[in-house]
Amino acid sequence: MIQNIIFDFGGVFVNLDTEAVPRGLRNYGLTAPGPDLISLSERYEKGELDSKTFLACAQKAIPGSQADEIREIWNQTIAYFPLERLDFLSKLKESGRYRMFLLSNTNALHIEQVQENMGKDVFEKFRGCFEAFYLSHEIGMRKPDPEIFSFVLKTNALQPENTLFIDDTQEHIASASRLGIKTWHLAVEKESILELDKYLY
Structure with a gap:
């Protein structure tokens, strides 16, 4: 029982809008999150990074992006x-x-x-x-x-x-x-x- x-x-x-991040990444010439971004996301989910560090690292993985743009794309999942x-x-x-x-x-x-x-x-x-x-x-x-x-x-x-x-x-x-x-x-x-x-x- x-x-x-x-x-x-x-x-x-x-x-959830599970296509929000892939859709947003296409604006930067990426078709999907790469291994670096996936690993970064998993570390963020474990609390190993604070939000400021996550956004800064994500900028490096997404050429030409800004932190506020990543935040918007990221949160469109919700x-x-x-x-x-x-x-x-x-x-x-x-x-x-x-x-x-x-x-x-x-x-x-x-x-x-x-x-x-x-x-x-x-x-x-x-x-x-x-x-x-x-x-x-x-x-x-x-x-x-x-x-x-x-x-x-x-x-x-x-x-x-x-x-x-x-x-x-x-x-x-x-x-x-x-x-x-x-x-x-x-x-x-x-x-x-x-x-x-x-x-x-």
Whole structure:
């Protein structure tokens, strides 16, 4: 029986424009983020770089770019937050049936954009639905590394067989599954978190 639920953030709750960065990079003659930019992004998500350093390093990887231009392109990834998802989450919390956690690969710039898009009151209500709110850049780990799942399980004394992890990235799902955690690979184009009941077995 599921007693605990670990939710991803982007894609599961907040809609993402996954083509925003590749689309923006085309203005600088790049068709997609190269290995250097991908590595930089992952280090930023682990909190190894602050935002100023990330933007400065990204400028070197994107010839002819300016820091404010990179910030704009970067943050266009964050789209809108459907309020029916907050209503659903609030009711789930009020039911008292599950311990609820958030586990997100993210960074300081994206979280700032999320708060701006959602508004302070909505964001705080959303955050308050969770027993713990784990952001990769704050805890120094990122999915799919097994250590991040082990950290959440151990810190909160969760049993993997009683825990459901929901994410829209297959690589993250596979990593959690190897630790015995129940999973739902949410297909964002076909499914919604509002269908959660189907996976609470």
